[in-house]
Amino acid sequence: MKKSIVVFEVEGGNDKGDDGHRRDTMPIVNAIRDKGWNAEVVYFHPDRAEEIFQDVSENYDAYISRVNPGNIPGGEKGYFELLTKLSHEADLVGMSTPEEMMAYGAKDALVKLNDTNLVPDDTAAYYDVESFHETFPKTLSYDERVLKQNRGSTGSGIWRVQLKDRELAQSVEPGTELPLDTMLKCTEAVDNHTEVRELGDFMDFCDQYIIGDNGMLVDMRFCPRIVEGEVRILLVGPHPVFVVHKKPAEGGDNFSATLFSGAKYTYDKPEAWQDLIDMFADARPVIAEKLGGDNIPLIWTADFMLADAEDGTDTYVLGEINCSCVGFTSELDMGIQQLVAEEAIKRVEEKHA
Structure with missing residues (x-):
């Protein structure tokens, strides 16, 4: 075991800070280093795919993907091929693998769950x-x-x-x-x-x-009832870390719950939404079965909307699952990068135990 993790990024895109990194990338890198491990950032480009494979397969135990698929030069195909090769041929621990991203993060995951109560x-x-x-x-x-x-x-x-x-x-x-x-x-x-x-x-x-x-x-x-807000469970591995209540800006036909659109975010501990956490925990085996396996992403979210049950009580409708590149800049002061580092290192250690 090399005790070394690479973090993948791509150059450019509107998710970068002045240093050229996503704002949550270096906090992850530094949190891993604080635990006595090596961590480095490598920028993916399709023209360098073979060179990157050789370097990463020789020097790292695992990769963490922090790449927004929409920002990948030439599209996601070449990037996914590299990640798959690193996982299957070089035997690196992948976080998250293309299989996980496609199973959990693709929007048609909702269609695969449309015969459930989600x-x-x-x-x-x-x-x-x-x-x-x-x-x-x-x-x-x-x-x-x-x-x-x-x-x-x-x-x-x-x-x-x-x-x-x-x-x-x-x-x-x-x-x-x-x-x-x-x-x-x-x-x-x-x-x-x-x-x-x-x-x-x-x-x-x-x-x-x-x-x-x-x-x-x-x-x-x-x-x-989306106007009442979207409720996001933010997870690191299997562990719910925060519940984010995202309320759209008031007025007109507004329904977006993104910060870019003026939505207001409130951060709660999971126990403040215990009924939702329990419902999601109960649904996890069903989600795993329907989406093709319980390979849990490293950093992922499940977004829900409030709805009315037949008996008039509140229920929740799943809006989407995200795991390709969940951003958590707002949660950095809550120490989420430390949890990410701990979970990533734990996965590598378990593989080599």
Whole structure:
């Protein structure tokens, strides 16, 4: 055992500070070093993939991926190939592996869970343009929907879609195929901006989210209680660390719970949301079964929205799971980087025990 962990980043992107790193990268590196281990940052670039493989496989026990897939030069394919090769051929401990990112982090994880009580059963995914154009004009007749692209982060490509004519929305027969000139009101989560567009034009615009590697759109029922806030469980390995209550900015059709859009965040200990923590713990085996294994990511989140149960009590709807590159800059003063370092070192030590 070399007692050495590499942290992967890529150059550029709007998630970098003045030093060229993500703001939570060096705190992780320093926390690992404080425990007597070596930790270094390596920037991935597809032109250097073989050189990086040789260096990392010879000098490190494990990798931690701190790469937003949307910022990878040339797309995620080459990066995922490197990570897979390091895990399978060089036998490094991967945190998180491409398999974990695809199983837990892809938006269609929601579709794989739509026969559980975690998500509405009418949640669907479109993997090709034809099925999207054929089906979405019908699902929209059931009332407001949310479309989520697979590659997005911080609310980019996540759209709340509603009929502009609310009288039409209330009178249209569910299952009716809406004409392509139906006017829509579309609000993007990244900044809560609203656009009025024709249905056909909006679908043409959304084709970009489907085309390309791992392209897809998830079509999900809009949960009106999102205005009360999104509730995020932040986990390090199997351990819930914080519950973040993210309340969207008030006004209009605002529904985004990102800091970029003006949402307000409140940080609580897990026991303050014990019913949600217990529900998620009970659901973990089901999630593992449906998503293809219980290889728990190093840093991950599960986002929930409040909803009404049939008996009138509160329940929770799973909005998404994130594990590709969860940011936690706001939590650094709470010491989360120390927990990340401890969990990462523990995984390496367990492998070599």
